[in-house]
Amino acid sequence: MLNIDWKELGFNYIKTDYRYISYWKDGKWSEGKLVKDNMLTISEASPALHYGQQCFEGLKAYRTKEGKIQLFRADANAKRMMATCDRLLMPTVPIDMFLDAAKKVVKANEEYVPPYGTGATLYLRPFVIGVGDNIGVKPATEYIFSIFCMPVGPYFKGGMTPVNFCVSDYDRAAPKGTGGVKVGGNYAGSLLPHAEAAKRGFADCIYLDPATHKKIEEVGSANFFGITKDDKFVTPVSPSILPSITKYSLLYLAEHYLHMPVEQRDVYIDKIDEFKEAGACGTAAVISPIGGIEYEDKLHVFYSEKEVGPITKKLYDTLIGIQFGDVKAPEGWIFEVE
Numbered sequence: 001m002l003n004i005d006w007k008e009l010g011f012n013y014i015k016t017d018y019r020y021i022s023y024w025k026d027g028k029w030s031e032g033k034l035v036k037d038n039m040l041t042i043s044e045a046s047p048a049l050h051y052g053q054q055c056f057e058g059l060k061a062y063r064t065k066e067g068k069i070q071l072f073r074a075d076a077n078a079k080r081m082m083a084t085c086d087r088l089l090m091p092t093v094p095i096d097m098f099l100d101a102a103k104k105v106v107k108a109n110e111e112y113v114p115p116y117g118t119g120a121t122l123y124l125r126p127f128v129i130g131v132g133d134n135i136g137v138k139p140a141t142e143y144i145f146s147i148f149c150m151p152v153g154p155y156f157k158g159g160m161t162p163v164n165f166c167v168s169d170y171d172r173a174a175p176k177g178t179g180g181v182k183v184g185g186n187y188a189g190s191l192l193p194h195a196e197a198a199k200r201g202f203a204d205c206i207y208l209d210p211a212t213h214k215k216i217e218e219v220g221s222a223n224f225f226g227i228t229k230d231d232k233f234v235t236p237v238s239p240s241i242l243p244s245i246t247k248y249s250l251l252y253l254a255e256h257y258l259h260m261p262v263e264q265r266d267v268y269i270d271k272i273d274e275f276k277e278a279g280a281c282g283t284a285a286v287i288s289p290i291g292g293i294e295y296e297d298k299l300h301v302f303y304s305e306k307e308v309g310p311i312t313k314k315l316y317d318t319l320i321g322i323q324f325g326d327v328k329a330p331e332g333w334i335f336e337v338e
């Protein structure tokens with residue numbers, strides 16, 4: 001029996017029993033294996049270490065009331081990882097291989113999938129890294145694809161609480177750079193803006209579009225959405241925004257479950273008073289309600305700095321209901337781990 005206090009879990013590395021690993025060599029992936037060792041031995045000349053030829057994903061497995069285990073939209077993570085690999089000239093991991101690896105890792109670490117009702121989940125971290133002896137700036141000839149996992153706590157322990165964000169002067173991505181894919185370099189570049197925002201008491205910062213600095217792109221490492229005063233669900237579009245699976249899920253739920261008009265369009269930072277509620281969405285928190293955004297020395301408060309707005313709450317409840325199996329999911333969103 002594991003000695004884990006599920007209710008006290010945060011988002012911290014915990015070594016679980018097994019991880020999946022496959023090697024790309026001579027133009028193909030090796031048969032993936034589950035291994036106990038959590039250490040990788042790679043060449044000091046690996047392109048992942050020097051030139052950032054690497055990428056990752058993040059998704060979760062959920063325990064339902066009946067005790068089943070399910071992955072949420074894991075095929076979407078597989079597709080996004082393929083897009084990232086293509087952008088970095090890395091070999092893609094086929095969707096079926098990704099899904100098989102994810103299911104195998106969850107099954108092998110079944111004991112670590114937190115019980116229903118704790119709000120905790122099993123977080124999966126797939127990644128691909130370019131390895132091998134390769135000191136020039138060119139794609140690696142060998143790669144590792146791996147998935148490890150760990151139990152993580154619910155993002156909000158005492159119920160959803162809004163958080164405030166400031167607008168960053170830094171850019172997260174270049175207009176035609178790598179903002180739309182999940183490469184580690186994007187996150188290395190975000191550490192300083194995040195630290196500066198945190199030092200000023202904000203949860204994180206908002207990144208504007210790198211070309212004009214007028215439109216909202218991302219909220220820390222999450223996508224933005226707003227609810228207009230006439231009840232439309234609005235979310236920005238741009239090639240330098242990472243396409244959030246949570247965001248696309250909320251768009252669908254807003255339209256088909258809450259019957260709201262939805263719009264994907266530019267969101268101007270100087271027009272944020274068009275929204276009565278706003279949120280940051282991503283796998284980690286599902287939704288972080290945005291209390292306010294500081295822009296040009298003024299804090300614009302949406303619904304409240306203390307309470308979550310009713311539409312944001314409804315979207316959140318619907319999505320986590322689907323993830324934990326309490327609400328009927330749209331076709332194809334759930335992958336059961338048997």
Ligand SMILES: Cc1ncc(COP(=O)(O)O)c(C=O)c1O
Pocket residue numbers: 058218220221222223242243244245246247281282283284
């Ligand atoms: C930069 C960035 N934006 C948005 C998201 C949210 O994406 P998802 O909903 O797929 O977790 C993430 C997390 O993966 C992210 O790192």
